[in-house]
Amino acid sequence: MAAGRTSENVSSTHNLRRKASGPGVADRAMLSVTFVSAALSIITTIAIVVILFSQSAPFFQQVPVTDFFFGMEWNPASKKYGVVPLAVATLIITIGSACVSVPLGTLVGIYLAEYASPRIRGILKPALELLAGVPTVVYGYFALTTVTPLIKMIFPEAQTFNMLSGAIVVGIMTLPLVSSLCEDAISAVPRSMREGAFAMGSTKFETIRLVVIPSALSGIVASFILAISRAVGEVMAVAMAAGLNPKFTLNPLEGSMTMTAMIVNTSKGDVARGTITYQSIFAVALALFLITLTLNMIANFLVRKYRRGYS
Amino acid sequence: MSQFSTPQALAHIRRRKRKDSFFMVLMGGASLLAILILCTLLFKIGAEGMEFLKPNLFQNFPGSRPSTSGIKHAIFGTIYLMILTLLLTVPLGVFAALYLEEFQTRKNWFTNLINLNLANLSGVPSIVYGMLGLAIFVPFVAQLAGDPMKGKTLLAGSMTMAILVLPVVILVSQEALKAVPKAYRDGSLAMGATRWQTIRRVVLPSAMPGILTGVILSASRAIGETAPLIVVGAATLVNFVPQGVFDSYGVIPLQIFDWSQRPQEDFKSLAASTIIVLMTLLILLNSAALILRARNAKRV
Numbered sequence: 001m002a003a004g005r006t007s008e009n010v011s012s013t014h015n016l017r018r019k020a021s022g023p024g025v026a027d028r029a030m031l032s033v034t035f036v037s038a039a040l041s042i043i044t045t046i047a048i049v050v051i052l053f054s055q056s057a058p059f060f061q062q063v064p065v066t067d068f069f070f071g072m073e074w075n076p077a078s079k080k081y082g083v084v085p086l087a088v089a090t091l092i093i094t095i096g097s098a099c100v101s102v103p104l105g106t107l108v109g110i111y112l113a114e115y116a117s118p119r120i121r122g123i124l125k126p127a128l129e130l131l132a133g134v135p136t137v138v139y140g141y142f143a144l145t146t147v148t149p150l151i152k153m154i155f156p157e158a159q160t161f162n163m164l165s166g167a168i169v170v171g172i173m174t175l176p177l178v179s180s181l182c183e184d185a186i187s188a189v190p191r192s193m194r195e196g197a198f199a200m201g202s203t204k205f206e207t208i209r210l211v212v213i214p215s216a217l218s219g220i221v222a223s224f225i226l227a228i229s230r231a232v233g234e235v236m237a238v239a240m241a242a243g244l245n246p247k248f249t250l251n252p253l254e255g256s257m258t259m260t261a262m263i264v265n266t267s268k269g270d271v272a273r274g275t276i277t278y279q280s281i282f283a284v285a286l287a288l289f290l291i292t293l294t295l296n297m298i299a300n301f302l303v304r305k306y307r308r309g310y311s
Numbered sequence: 312m313s314q315f316s317t318p319q320a321l322a323h324i325r326r327r328k329r330k331d332s333f334f335m336v337l338m339g340g341a342s343l344l345a346i347l348i349l350c351t352l353l354f355k356i357g358a359e360g361m362e363f364l365k366p367n368l369f370q371n372f373p374g375s376r377p378s379t380s381g382i383k384h385a386i387f388g389t390i391y392l393m394i395l396t397l398l399l400t401v402p403l404g405v406f407a408a409l410y411l412e413e414f415q416t417r418k419n420w421f422t423n424l425i426n427l428n429l430a431n432l433s434g435v436p437s438i439v440y441g442m443l444g445l446a447i448f449v450p451f452v453a454q455l456a457g458d459p460m461k462g463k464t465l466l467a468g469s470m471t472m473a474i475l476v477l478p479v480v481i482l483v484s485q486e487a488l489k490a491v492p493k494a495y496r497d498g499s500l501a502m503g504a505t506r507w508q509t510i511r512r513v514v515l516p517s518a519m520p521g522i523l524t525g526v527i528l529s530a531s532r533a534i535g536e537t538a539p540l541i542v543v544g545a546a547t548l549v550n551f552v553p554q555g556v557f558d559s560y561g562v563i564p565l566q567i568f569d570w571s572q573r574p575q576e577d578f579k580s581l582a583a584s585t586i587i588v589l590m591t592l593l594i595l596l597n598s599a600a601l602i603l604r605a606r607n608a609k610r611v
Contacts, residue, residue, distance in 0.1 A: 037406035037410060045428055051443055111338040124346065127345065127346045133531070136537065145359070145571075203328060206331075236564075260438055297431065299434075300430050
């Protein structure tokens with residue numbers, strides 16, 4: 001069409017465009033404005049990466065990278081910056097929370113997708129939404145006033161601040177995430193596959209175990225990974241339940257300090273810019289960011305895989 | 312006697328059926344447990360929190376005695392913080408969604424990058440946004456105020472929260488825009504309206520209830536956030552209501568954090584009362600969103 005334009009045609013479209021310049025200007029202006037807004041989300045990501053690397057770079061000039069990643073002691077007062085105790089506390093709480101959220105969440109998710117009657121759904125769904133919407137400080141309060149006393153009743157040797165209590169509340173907190181994503185994944189499995197299994201004489205449990213779960217597996221696993229990623233990044237509940245004592249221990253009945261708790265505890269006081277303490281929180285945040293980013297990317301990949309499978 | 316009714320086969324079927332009902336009990340038990348935990352949580356808060364749920368709580372500032380301590384500063388702090396956050400984030404979020412859904416309708420590498428990026432950003436731990444605020448917004452606000460001590464103020468907190476909820480606001484706005492029928496746009500464009508006129512007079516008005524619902528829901532998530540605000544300097548020892556954007560501020564969840572950690576039992580009860588206030592606020596916001604959604608569904 002462009003090739004066939006005569007000079008007359010070009011001038012007439014030119015005139016048209018001139019006439020339409022009033023609203024056309026608004027169109028072009030809004031295109032730029034909205035483009036900048038959309039680009040801002042990418043700038044945010046770049047800013048996070050740049051800030052975390054640039055602010056922690058001076059830290060790694062003073063503390064060798066190997067000392068940071070393999071050091072067994074975190075004690076800023078005596079210049080010991082080993083991240084292992086913090087990472088181990090994060091790991092124990094994360095694994096512990098997964099022990100709660102993964103089995104319970106999966107069971108609830110299957111129940112919602114396959115069994116629940118509309119009436120039970122009407123109770124269970126809002127309850128889970130409420131559990132998901134409870135702020136994390138409230139879970140911290142719950143850990144301190146309810147879960148910890150309960151643990152102490154069963155294990156009298158447990159400390160007032162202990163990782164088990166943190167793990168349990170983080171597990172409760174991430175349960176709705178697991179259950180709702182599992183429900184989505186299971187509901188996406190075509191009906192015909194279930195009917196095939198029933199026609200072969202399978203019981204409902206056998207159908208779920210041998211047909212439905214294998215088909216929905218990538219979505220189910222994605223929900224586990226997202227729950228773990230949430231647990232790694234969780235701050236308030238673990239800081240309140242597990243305490244702020246950076247001690248290397250594998251015993252969940254003792255207290256310790258997670259990576260997130262360290263960041264929030266250190267930045268609570270007024271930390272001057274440029275000091276090694278200020279830089280150390282960025283170093284820990286960098287480690288935290290890389291862990292959660294990796295987990296989220298795996299989960300997103302899995303979610304997309306199962307969506308592609310059945311659409 | 313067919314081979315299906317031999318005693319072994321019947322026993323096998325019974326075993327399979329028993330497994331089936333056992334699994335059912337397991338799932339029902341897990342669901343019941345989730346509801347039970349929620350009830351315990353709510354009951355505990357209700358039972359502990361009633362004691363200090365008095366006018367004092369709303370009229371006073373935090374003090375050394377639980378009976379006269381209040382959260383007046385935190386209620387105003389939370390409300391101001393939310394208003395400022397929404398003022399910053401809603402235009403940006405809606406514009407970004409408009410770009411992705413209305414202007415750049417054909418998918419290209421840039422829109423794919425943004426969508427992938429949004430999925431990753433919404434998974435970044437909230438405390439990392441706090442670090443971003445600490446490194447960028449706190450010094451920026453200090454410069455703006457012309458006073459190095461005024462960096463950790465309401466404005467820096469709002470900017471941090473705005474960046475934190477932005478991915479969610481973009482996602483919910485995208486969903487609301489997607490729900491507007493294509494025929495609306497075609498009709499408007501066929502009448503000679505430009506793209507922006509179509510968006511402003513046709514698309515946005517019909518997407519507005521959906522956007523509003525999403526914004527309210529993301530605001531209610533943000534109200535419960537504590538960690539990033541601690542990093543950018545929300546304070547517990549505040550005994551005034553913030554008067555401007557360069558004032559110190561406290562928020563309700565931070566007060567809960569502070570009081571739950573005190574050794575005295577009375578402060579823990581005070582924390583429970585504060586939790587009741589916070590949860591009431593959240594439930595009010597969520598019901599508003601639900602009502603809005605229901606009314607919108609009826610209209611369409």
